[in-house]
Amino acid sequence: MMAKLSVLGLAMAVAACGSVSPLTPPDGASLPDTPYGADQTPTADDLLRRDALAAPERSVELRRRSEERQDDPFDLPPE
Template sequence: MRKAAILLIALAIAACGQRTDLEPKAGQSLPPAPYGAETPPDAEELLKLEALAAPERSVELRRRSEERADDPFDLPPE
C-alpha cells in the first residue's frame, strides 16, 4: 500500500513537467532584433549558449606533479 502511494506521488510529480514551446509572458515580447538582423531571435535561439559561455572541458589529466612556471604578475602586496 505504501509503495503504491509513493509510486503514485512520483508519477504525479513527473507529470508536472511542461512539454510545450517557450513563449513570452502575457503583455511581454521577445527582445528586439540585433543590429543587422532582419528578424528577432526566437526563444530557442536565445537559449543557445555561446562557445565562450559553455566551453568544452579539457579531459587532459596530469599524471604527475609539475613545477609551475614563474608568474611575473604574482607580486607581493605593497
C-alpha cells in the same frame, strides 16, 4: 492509506513538471526587440542557445591515472 495517496499525488505533481512544450512569452509580453544589425527577431530557442564562448568545450585531456607531479618553482610556503 492516506500516506500512500499523498505520495502518489506528490509523484504525479513532480512528473507533470517535466512536460516539454515550446517556450512562448507570457500573455501581454513579447520577445526582446531585434538586436541592432540583425535581420530578424530571434526566437525563444535562439535566445536560449549558448555560443561557444559561453560554454567552451574542454581542450585538455583528463588524466586517467596518477602521475608524479613536476617540481613547481612558484609553489613557495607563505612568509
